[in-house]
Amino acid sequence: MTVRNRTRAAILAAAASALGRNRAATLAEIAEAAGVGRTTLHRYFPDREDLVRATVADSLRAIAENVLAARPHEGPAREALRRLIAAMVETYERSLFVWGEPAGVPEVDAGPGPAEADAAVRALIERARDEGAVDPAMSVDWVQQILWAVTYTGGEAGAKGQIARGGVVDLVVRTFEGGVRPAA
Amino acid sequence: MTVRNRTRAAILAAAASALGRNRAATLAEIAEAAGVGRTTLHRYFPDREDLVRATVADSLRAIAENVLAARPHEGPAREALRRLIAAMVETYERSLFVWGEPAGVPEVDAGPGPAEADAAVRALIERARDEGAVDPAMSVDWVQQILWAVTYTGGEAGAKGQIARGGVVDLVVRTFEGGVRPAA
DNA sequence: ATCTACTGGAACACTCGCGTTCCATAGTGG
DNA sequence: CCACTATGGAACGCGAGTGTTCCAGTAGAT
Numbered sequence: 001m002t003v004r005n006r007t008r009a010a011i012l013a014a015a016a017s018a019l020g021r022n023r024a025a026t027l028a029e030i031a032e033a034a035g036v037g038r039t040t041l042h043r044y045f046p047d048r049e050d051l052v053r054a055t056v057a058d059s060l061r062a063i064a065e066n067v068l069a070a071r072p073h074e075g076p077a078r079e080a081l082r083r084l085i086a087a088m089v090e091t092y093e094r095s096l097f098v099w100g101e102p103a104g105v106p107e108v109d110a111g112p113g114p115a116e117a118d119a120a121v122r123a124l125i126e127r128a129r130d131e132g133a134v135d136p137a138m139s140v141d142w143v144q145q146i147l148w149a150v151t152y153t154g155g156e157a158g159a160k161g162q163i164a165r166g167g168v169v170d171l172v173v174r175t176f177e178g179g180v181r182p183a184a
Numbered sequence: 185m186t187v188r189n190r191t192r193a194a195i196l197a198a199a200a201s202a203l204g205r206n207r208a209a210t211l212a213e214i215a216e217a218a219g220v221g222r223t224t225l226h227r228y229f230p231d232r233e234d235l236v237r238a239t240v241a242d243s244l245r246a247i248a249e250n251v252l253a254a255r256p257h258e259g260p261a262r263e264a265l266r267r268l269i270a271a272m273v274e275t276y277e278r279s280l281f282v283w284g285e286p287a288g289v290p291e292v293d294a295g296p297g298p299a300e301a302d303a304a305v306r307a308l309i310e311r312a313r314d315e316g317a318v319d320p321a322m323s324v325d326w327v328q329q330i331l332w333a334v335t336y337t338g339g340e341a342g343a344k345g346q347i348a349r350g351g352v353v354d355l356v357v358r359t360f361e362g363g364v365r366p367a368a
Numbered sequence: 369a370t371c372t373a374c375t376g377g378a379a380c381a382c383t384c385g386c387g388t389t390c391c392a393t394a395g396t397g398g
Numbered sequence: 399c400c401a402c403t404a405t406g407g408a409a410c411g412c413g414a415g416t417g418t419t420c421c422a423g424t425a426g427a428t
Contacts, residue, residue: 007404007405023207023208024207024208026384026385026386027385027386027387028385028386031406036405036406037405037406037407038386038406038407039388039405039406039407039408040404040405040406042386042387042388043404043405046387047386047387048385048386048387138355138359139346141341141346142341142346142347142355142359145337145340145341146334146337146359149333149334149336149337150330150333150334150363152333153329153330153333156329157325157326157329162323162325162326163326171322171326174367175322175326175330175363175364176363178362178363178364178365178367179334179359179360179362179363180359180362181362183358183362191374191375210414210415210416211415211416211417212415212416215376220375220376221375221376221377222376222377222416223375223376223377223418224374224375224376226416226417226418227374227375230417231416231417232415232416232417
């Protein structure tokens with residue numbers, strides 16, 4: 001039983017990574033990256049669509065888990081935001097796959113986690129607004145999209161080595177906070 | 185002669201649009217979007233790689249043209265930045281193809297335009313820094329990446345109708361300027 | 369009006385990734 | 399030690415997309 005789970009997890013991780021870099025990645029490539037035969041891959045995920053959907057669901061679940069682990073409800077909004085950004089920068093590669101799809105991601109049932117995490121982030125943004133850290137004139141949607149965009153940019157810059165290891169979170173936090181701060 | 189150029193341009197525009205939405209777009213789809221037979225498409229671009237390279241080069245050239253048309257060297261840096269952002273938001277769809285490639289774009293020779301445009305943007309950022317509008321502690325690379333990220337986010341939000349037609353440029357400018365402003 | 373260049377449809381072979389089946393092997397649990 | 403399960407390699411048919419060729423129709427130039 002454990003064996004199955006480990007194999008499955010390895011395939012999903014490899015798929016998230018490979019598909020994140022190149023959505024047209026071959027099943028053979030994914031199988032090789034997972035250290036698994038193509039036959040085995042097909043045993044776990046009968047066809048490509050199954051694999052993609054499972055990978056999306058798994059990644060969404062992993063991201064949501066990370067978001068909620070950052071305790072977005074607790075403490076001052078700015079501190080919670082920093083925790084959130086730090087968590088997102090860490091899961092950067094996982095997000096790549098979900099986030100980097102121009103055509104969007106197929107709708108999958110990934111349980112209540114992602115919806116809950118999304119609601120928590122939105123609530124956090126509203127809380128930050130009430131605390132005067134976010135411009136009330138900006139919609140929550142916009143602020144959230146900027147949050148992901150800046151985080152993504154930071155993650156990528158970090159991955160390319162353009163920014164020192166420890167400096168990424170600081171830079172992202174500063175840039176994000178400045179961008180959405182009230183004008184006055 | 186003119187006919188050839190018009191056909192060629194139509195194909196390149198259709199390819200930029202189709203490949204921007206979906207990098208795996210079929211040649212038949214692209215041909216149909218261009219209002220051209222697949223045979224004709226092959227006549228202009230013998231194989232897929234030729235088409236992709238030509239489309240990349242054409243898009244880079246178009247983007248560079250727009251950047252330079254915004255006169256990034258002239259006037260106060262903040263005004264030039266606003267002109268630049270307005271131009272980029274307008275060419276948003278064209279940029280999608282070049283910008284939205286996770287795996288990056290094949291290296292192509294697109295003439296001196298793109299390099300010149302890139303240099304102009306970097307010079308503009310340095311000028312903005314000297315005028316006190318950009319934090320000297322942030323690298324030009326980072327500021328430039330944030331500029332594209334925020335512009336892209338604005339373009340997308342506008343395309344989805346989340347933001348009022350006229351408001352996109354204002355929102356992007358405000359968010360960008362706030363994000364990269366000196367701390368004090 | 370005629371000639372030329374451009375076009376696009378049809379048909380073809382070819383490649384490549386996909387999904388399947390079969391079988392031999394290795395590792396696990398009783 | 400003996401089932402039993404998971405694995406992966408080999409081989410196959412299949413379909414889609416690609417690149418090519420041939421040919422008939424058409425629009426533009428002279």
